[in-house]
Every structure is written in structure tokens, then in C-alpha cells.
Amino acid sequence: MKKVDLKLSFEFFPAKNSAAEEQAWDSLKKLENFNPEFFSVTFGAGGGERLKSDSFVKKIGKDSLVPVAGHLTCVDMSKEEINDLALGWFEKGINKIVALRGDVREANKKYVPHPNGYINAADMCLGLKKLANFDIAVGGYPEIHPDSKNKQDDIDNLKRKIDSGADKIITQYFFDKDVFLRYRDEVMKAGIKVPLIPGIMPISNFKKIKNFSAMCGASIPEWVASEFTNLDQTPEVQQFVGASLASDLVKKLKKEEVNEFHFYTLNKYELTFAVCSRLLSLQSNLNNEQNKGEVRA
Numbered sequence: 658m659k660k661v662d663l664k665l666s667f668e669f670f671p672a673k674n675s676a677a678e679e680q681a682w683d684s685l686k687k688l689e690n691f692n693p694e695f696f697s698v699t700f701g702a703g704g705g706e707r708l709k710s711d712s713f714v715k716k717i718g719k720d721s722l723v724p725v726a727g728h729l730t731c732v733d734m735s736k737e738e739i740n741d742l743a744l745g746w747f748e749k750g751i752n753k754i755v756a757l758r759g760d761v762r763e764a765n766k767k768y769v770p771h772p773n774g775y776i777n778a779a780d781m782c783l784g785l786k787k788l789a790n791f792d793i794a795v796g797g798y799p800e801i802h803p804d805s806k807n808k809q810d811d812i813d814n815l816k817r818k819i820d821s822g823a824d825k826i827i828t829q830y831f832f833d834k835d836v837f838l839r840y841r842d843e844v845m846k847a848g849i850k851v852p853l854i855p856g857i858m859p860i861s862n863f864k865k866i867k868n869f870s871a872m873c874g875a876s877i878p879e880w881v882a883s884e885f886t887n888l889d890q891t892p893e894v895q896q897f898v899g900a901s902l903a904s905d906l907v908k909k910l911k912k913e914e915v916n917e918f919h920f921y922t923l924n925k926y927e928l929t930f931a932v933c934s935r936l937l938s939l940q941s942n943l944n945n946e947q948n949k950g951e952v953r954a
């Protein structure tokens with residue numbers, strides 16, 4: 658049996674103020690202990706948010722030994738503006754990018770490409786790959802993207818992103834392992850061979866996740882919702898339950914030979930730390946068993 662390494666990555670967002678920035682940085686430093694493949698920083702299309710993303714990406718690039726991936730979205734930006742940001746990172750030794758279409762800020766408004774911008778994530782991949790040797794991740798949607806007409810349309814769009822040069826896929830979060838496993842089958846059937854990394858969202862606040870999930874098309878199974886019944890007034894208990902559910906999910910995926918995980922940390926380390934500790938302990942037990950087997954053989 659081949660020994661496998663776990664590959665972990667952790668997503669952050671640019672903090673709103675200096676206190677939040679400190680908290681995010683503290684979390685990032687704690688999660689460095691897991692020797693992740695990369696940290697990633699989300700991108701907000703507004704001018705102020707754009708600058709915050711840019712400076713957080715550069716700070717991680719400068720002050721952490723872990724590689725950083727900057728997210729970029731097409732919303733409200735010309736190709737030139739996006740290329741300048743990406744090249745600014747590249748000049749500082751940052752070559753990882755998560756290329757996304759993005760969403761319009763106003764609720765119920767449809768995405769329309771910027772007149773001089775990249776049309777969508779696939780178009781951005783093409784453009785960035787021409788610029789420099791970027792290592793690009795794109796988004797994947799196990800429960801299909803809300804703008805996709807159907808499953809096939811969604812997979813075709815994913816395939817276009819890979820054909821445009823994307824190197825890996827990070828998925829939207831999901832709570833049922835079978836949702837991911839079915840998606841993995843469909844992705845493989847489409848001939849897509851790049852790594853497919855499940856996005857894991859440990860639930861720290863059920864109400865917030867429920868609202869967000871409704872917008873991004875991630876379903877919450879009844880059995881997950883029921884775990885949070887009567888926990889509205891006890892946020893700390895919700896965290897234990899959230900960590901436990903995420904832990905169960907990654908262990909089930911690990912058994913299905915999933916060895917790479919991307920965590921949506923929401924800038925807090927505690928739940929992600931707990932889940933990764935348990936995952937690593939599972940991995941080390943598996944390795945020990947394998948070693949014993951090899952010695953016996």
C-alpha cells in the first residue's frame with residue numbers, strides 16, 4: 658500500500674479593523690503548525706476591500722513560510738487591473754491564485770462582466786496563464802452553481818476552466834460526504850484529472866451558515882440541522898457540535914481516499930485546529946498500522 662501525505666490548506670478573509678486583523682493573524686500562526694500547502698485570502702471587489710486583500714496576501718507572503726494564494730474575482734475590474742494585482746504578487750514570489758468570477762454585491766442582481774474585464778473564471782485563467790507561470794485554483798460546485806442550468810452545464814463550465822489552464826479545483830462547502838463523492842465521480846467522468854479539493858466549513862454559528870448556504874446553493878441536510886436544535890442560546894456548544902460534524906465528515910472522506918482538504922476558517926483557528934488534529938491523528942494511526950504490516954511482511 659502506498660503511504661499518503663495529508664495536504665491541508667486554510668482560507669482567510671481580509672479583516673475589517675486592526676483588532677480583527679490581529680485575531681486573523683493569531684489564527685494563521687496557530688494553523689501554521691499543520692504545515693499547510695498554502696493559506697488563501699479571499700477577494701472583495703470594492704476598492705477598500707481590494708486593497709485589504711492585496712495587503713493581507715503580501716503580508717503572508719512576507720511574514721509566513723507557508724505559501725499564500727490570493728483570490729481574484731472578475732467583478733468590477735478591468736483585465737488590466739486584475740493583471741496588475743496578479744503581477745504585483747508574482748514579483749514578490751507569490752504565484753498561487755484562486756481565480757473566480759465573483760458575485761455582484763447587490764442581492765438579486767445578476768452578474769454582468771466588466772466591459773474591459775475577464776468574462777468569467779475560465780477567461781481569467783486563460784489571461785493569467787499567458788501573463789506568468791501562475792499556479793491556479795478554481796471553484797467547483799458539488800451541488801451545482803446557482804447560475805448553472807443543470808449538472809451537465811455546471812461540469813462543462815468546470816471543464817472549460819481546466820482547459821483554460823487551471824491546476825486544481827477547490828469546492829464550495831457541503832455537509833454530506835456522498836454529495837462530494839458523487840461530484841468526484843462526475844468530474845472524473847468528464848476527463849478532469851487535476852486535484853479536486855473538498856472545501857470544509859466547520860459550523861461555528863448555525864444561523865449564519867444557514868443564511869449563507871441558501872445564497873450559495875449549499876444544502877444543509879436535515880440531520881445536520883437537527884444537531885443544532887435548541888442551541889441558539891449556547892454559541893460555545895454550537896462550536897463543539899460544528900467541530901464534531903466537520904471531523905466526522907473529513908474522516909469519512911479520508912476513508913474514501915480523499916487526502917487533501919481546504920478549510921474555510923472564517924479567520925478563527927479553534928474549530929479547524931480541532932478537526933485537523935483529529936485528522937492527523939487518524940493519518941498517523943493508519944501509517945503506524947501500515948508500518949507494522951510492512952515489518953511483519
Ligand SMILES: Cc1cc2nc3c(=O)[nH]c(=O)nc-3n(C[C@H](O)[C@H](O)[C@H](O)COP(=O)(O)OP(=O)(O)OC[C@H]3O[C@@H](n4cnc5c(N)ncnc54)[C@H](O)[C@@H]3O)c2cc1C
Nearest residue numbers: 699700728757758759760777778796802804805827828829
Ligand atoms: C473555493 C471558492 C473560493 C471563493 N472565493 C471567493 C472570493 O474570494 N471572493 C468572492 O467574491 N467570491 C468567492 N467565491 C464565490 C464565487 O465568486 C461565486 O460562487 C461566483 O458566483 C462564481 O464564481 P466561479 O469562479 O465559480 O464562476 P464561473 O465558474 O466563471 O461561473 C459560475 C457560473 O456562472 C456562469 N457564468 C459564467 N460566466 C457568465 C457570464 N458571463 N454571464 C452569466 N453567467 C456566467 C457559469 O455558467 C457557471 O454556471 C468563492 C467560491 C469558491 C468555491
